[in-house]
Each structure stands twice: as C-alpha cells, then as structure tokens.
Amino acid sequence: MAALQQPSGRRGKRLGAVPKLGESRDLMVAKPGRDSPMLYCGKRMAERLIHEILPVGMLACNCSIVGDPETGEALVIDPGDEVERVLGLLARHKLKVLAIVSTHAHIDHVGGLAKLHRATGAPVLMHADDLDLYRALPLQARWLGVEPPETIEVDGFLRDGDDVCWGGFRARVLHTPGHSRGSLSLYLPADLPEPGSDGVKALRLATPRLFAGDTLFAGSIGRTDLWGGSLDDILRSIHQKLLILPEQTIVYPGHGPASTIGEEKQSNPFLVTR
Ligand SMILES: [Zn+2]
Numbered sequence: 648m649a650a651l652q653q654p655s656g657r658r659g660k661r662l663g664a665v666p667k668l669g670e671s672r673d674l675m676v677a678k679p680g681r682d683s684p685m686l687y688c689g690k691r692m693a694e695r696l697i698h699e700i701l702p703v704g705m706l707a708c709n710c711s712i713v714g715d716p717e718t719g720e721a722l723v724i725d726p727g728d729e730v731e732r733v734l735g736l737l738a739r740h741k742l743k744v745l746a747i748v749s750t751h752a753h754i755d756h757v758g759g760l761a762k763l764h765r766a767t768g769a770p771v772l773m774h775a776d777d778l779d780l781y782r783a784l785p786l787q788a789r790w791l792g793v794e795p796p797e798t799i800e801v802d803g804f805l806r807d808g809d810d811v812c813w814g815g816f817r818a819r820v821l822h823t824p825g826h827s828r829g830s831l832s833l834y835l836p837a838d839l840p841e842p843g844s845d846g847v848k849a850l851r852l853a854t855p856r857l858f859a860g861d862t863l864f865a866g867s868i869g870r871t872d873l874w875g876g877s878l879d880d881i882l883r884s885i886h887q888k889l890l891i892l893p894e895q896t897i898v899y900p901g902h903g904p905a906s907t908i909g910e911e912k913q914s915n916p917f918l919v920t921r
Pocket residue numbers: 650706708753755756861901902
C-alpha cells in the first residue's frame with residue numbers, strides 16, 4: 648500500500664475500499680501488558696555505527712540494520728521482506744541481531760518478521776496498539792492481492808518512553824499514532840558530552856537519527872485512510888513528538904529518501920501551514 652499522502656491529483660495504483668479488520672483467532676500473538684524488554688542498557692555509547700538501509704519488497708519498505716561494530720550487536724527495524732538480503736548484510740558485518748522492531752504492523756513492514764526471527768532467534772517487538780493489524784495480516788495480503796506472509800508470536804510490546812538498548816546504543820521509543828494506532832518512531836540521540844567533560848570525546852555519534860516508520864516522510868506524511876488512521880492524530884504526533892527533536896536529526900522514513908527534522912519543519916507542505 649502506498650504509505651504516504653499523495654499531493655492532490657497524483658494517485659498511484661488504485662486499490663479497492665479498505666476492508667474492515669475482523670477478529671482472527673488462528674494467530675498466536677502475545678497479549679498486551681507484558682513488560683517491555685530492557686534489552687541491555689550499558690553506560691558506554693558506541694563510537695561508530697553500522698547503518699544499512701535496504702528497500703525491501705514490492706512497496707520498497709526501508710529496512711534498517713543498525714549495528715555496533717565493537718560489540719557486534721544489531722537492531723533490525725522493519726524487515727518487511729527479502730530476509731535473505733538482510734541476513735546477508737548481517738553476516739557481512741558479523742552482526743548478531745539483539746531485537747527486531749516494527750514501526751507498525753502494515754504488511755510491507757512486518758512481512759519478514761517470522762523468517763528473521765526464526766533465523767536469528769531475536770525477539771520481535773512492536774506497539775500493542777498494532778496487534779489487531781498484525782492479526783489481520785491475511786486480510787491485508789488479500790487486499791493487496793499478494794500471498795499472506797507467515798506470522799509469529801510477538802515477543803514484547805514497546806511503549807512511549809521505553810528505551811531499546813543494544814551494543815552501545817540506546818534509542819527512545821516515541822508512540823506516534825495516526826498512520827496506524829500503534830505506529831512508533833525510534834529516536835537515537837547523539838552521544839552528547841557528559842556535564843563537566845572536556846568535550847574531547849563529545850559527539851562521537853555526531854548526528855541524532857530518527858526512524859520514523861510511515862509517520863513522517865521527506866516532503867510528506869503517512870496516509871491516514873487505512874485501519875485506525877487519523878489525520879488529527881498523525882499531525883499531533885508529528886508536531887508534539889518529532890518536530891521538537893533537534894533540527895539536525897536525520898529522519899529515516901519507512902519509504903523513500905532520508906531528510907532532517909529542520910528540512911521538514913521548513914518545507915513539508917503538510918506541516919508548514921498549521
Ligand atoms: Zn509502509
């Protein structure tokens with residue numbers, strides 16, 4: 648499904664009306680309420696990072712591999728498809744996956760969860776508010792006219808304000824509903840100097856990064872006409888949780904090119920008029 652709001656008059660391939668989510672009982676999914684995992688939160692911040700971005704699947708969902716070359720630990724975000732390519736890159740960098748995070752449960756972002764989990768043993772994490780969407784994967788597949796991918800039990804739920812830690816990294820979970828109810832963004836801040844330090848070691852990870860899923864795109868925002876979508880919610884999420892981040896923050900959207908918070912604040916047509 649096209650993920651972003653299209654400027655008027657330029658619609659891509661037309662799909663049928665969005666079908667209603669039904670109850671599907673044949674899928675094993677953990678119940679909300681389980682504690683969010685604190686994977687490993689050490690004090691050391693990574694000095695370098697490996698960041699591979701692979702557009703995967705027919706909708707070219709940006710899957711990110713973020714690894715710490717020192718510890719060999721990695722986070723994989725949105726393995727929507729083409730898990731062999733993801734595994735190939737992990738092997739090339741000698742990375743072990745500590746966790747797999749879904750920014751939301753649209754099929755183009757979660758299609759490879761089961762395969763990657765089986766290959767790596769890493770826990771699958773998402774926001775609990777997108778469980779119904781994940782349960783409805785067969786319906787999403789039918790709507791798109793594709794084979795339904797294998798599904799899997801979700802290992803843990805991420806909430807707003809949680810930290811996800813791996814290697815020397817600590818990313819903050821931002822619940823940013825609007826594109827879907829359980830859409831989340833992951834914010835990886837720069838390695839700021841400790842108060843009183845001489846600044847020599849400051850800013851080793853010089854630029855903060857935001858993994859925005861289908862909430863914020865370069866020059867657009869996520870579409871809100873799918874299950875649980877809300878224009879009010881997505882605008883509130885973006886204004887209150889994303890645009891307050893440092894302007895130099897690099898935004899990695901779920902599709903298309905990267906941007907920065909500053910750039911989007913200045914020129915995103917869906918945001919500047921408000
Ligand atoms: Zn998408």
